Amino acid sequence: MNSIELKSRAKINLSIDVLGKRQDGYHLVEMIMQTIDLSDVLRIKESDTEDIVIKSNSGDIPLDDNNIVYKAITLLREKFNINKGIEVFIEKNIPVAAGMAGGSSNAAAVLVGLNKVWDLGLSEKELQEIGLALGADVPFCISGGAALAQGIGEELTYIKGLSEDVIILICKPNLFVSTKDVYGGLDLNNIDNRPDNRYLIECLKNKDIKAVAENMVNVLEGVTSNMHSEISEIEKMMIDNNALGAMMSGSGPTVFGLFNNKEDALNAKKELMKKYEQVYLVNSSERGIEVNG
Structure with a gap:
């Protein structure tokens, strides 16, 4: 080969x-x-x-x-x-x-x-x-x-991860975020809201998508959204269109929203596309790298 x-x-x-x-x-x-x-x-x-x-x-x-x-x-x-x-x-x-x-x-x-x-x-x-x-x-x-x-x-x-019927809306604003700067701007002694990962794992196991969406926390988000107001604006737009929850991924600047209704997700996508180019509707996957053919 x-x-x-x-x-x-x-x-x-x-x-x-x-x-x-x-x-x-x-x-x-x-x-x-x-x-x-x-x-x-x-x-x-x-x-x-x-x-x-x-x-x-x-x-x-x-x-x-x-x-x-x-x-x-x-x-x-x-x-x-x-x-x-x-x-x-x-x-x-x-x-x-x-x-x-x-x-x-x-x-x-x-x-x-x-x-x-x-x-x-x-x-x-x-x-x-x-x-x-x-x-x-x-x-x-x-x-x-x-x-x-x-x-x-x-x-x-x-x-156990998100089931494949959960609709994930992804929006990447046209910003460059330095991971190094985000971690550098994090005050480790001053994080007041941390995720309860044990609870989130339990919610995923029980397919309680609403509870997952409501309890997602990314401690880096405060740092990145202080630099770029678009992050909270995108989240608000998703929530206004009935996302169960929305959050920044990694050190940003991508924001994703979880939906259980495709029509809501499509409406949110349409709204976001008025301002942003990189907007995608996707599902979760149980696989990482896959050989084609």
């Missing part, structure tokens, strides 16, 4: 809590992540040279060694002493720098894809361990579904 095509899914956070900071600068988190059916497509093929070539339909991502995909290829080549050239085409559908792990998911797809192309025989767990060196979200993006993530995001406990 010298080529492969994979689906690389985005994620949202149903909660984020930040518990502290390690000596190395990484933050200790406890959060619930959920894969959604909004995905990029990666086409990976071996080439006759020894070069790594990245192409994309998007002008918003780097195509050199600053791309996490490039780093993922380099990591595997060095680890297994492989000098074959690789060409990757990234068809971008997930908004860039959106707090939805688009880059991490692309890196995860490369690990899964090259494991097959190069016949490395690595298990999902082994791929996750390798992926952690690229970023804390990569292990989760490989497996997908729903999980409680602890530590720096690498300790995963898989849980």
Whole structure:
């Protein structure tokens, strides 16, 4: 096999809590992540040279060694002493720098894809361990579904996620948010509203979507929405159109709303499209990276 095509899914956070900071600068988190059916497509093929070539339909991502995909290829080549050239085409559908792990998911797809192309025989767990060196979200993006993530995001406990009949409305305003700045602006000693993740897990198990929506908390949202008022404006628009709840994902600026009525979600989408370009109606997914065909 010298080529492969994979689906690389985005994620949202149903909660984020930040518990502290390690000596190395990484933050200790406890959060619930959920894969959604909004995905990029990666086409990976071996080439006759020894070069790594990245192409994309998007002008918003780097195509050199600053791309996490490039780093993922380099990591595997060095680890297994492989000098074959690789060409990757990234068809971008997930908004860039959106707090939805688009880059991490692309890196995860490369690990899964090259494991097959190069016949490395690595298990999902082994791929996750390798992926952690690229970023804390990569292990989760490989497996997908729903999980409680602890530590720096690498300790995963898989849980029952949102059922696929819940409608998720995603809106990414045209803003750039630096994750580093958001975490830097968080006052760890002054967080008054934290998520109750045990309770949220219970609600997900009981399919009590209303309770999930009403109890979602992202402690980073206060920081990001202080910088950008659009975040609370988008949430308000979703709630005004009968969203059960709305919240920012990751460090932002993407906002999502949960709906149990498609018509309400479509109305909210129509309203948001008057002002924003990147608005999507999606469902949850139980899978992370998926090989096409």
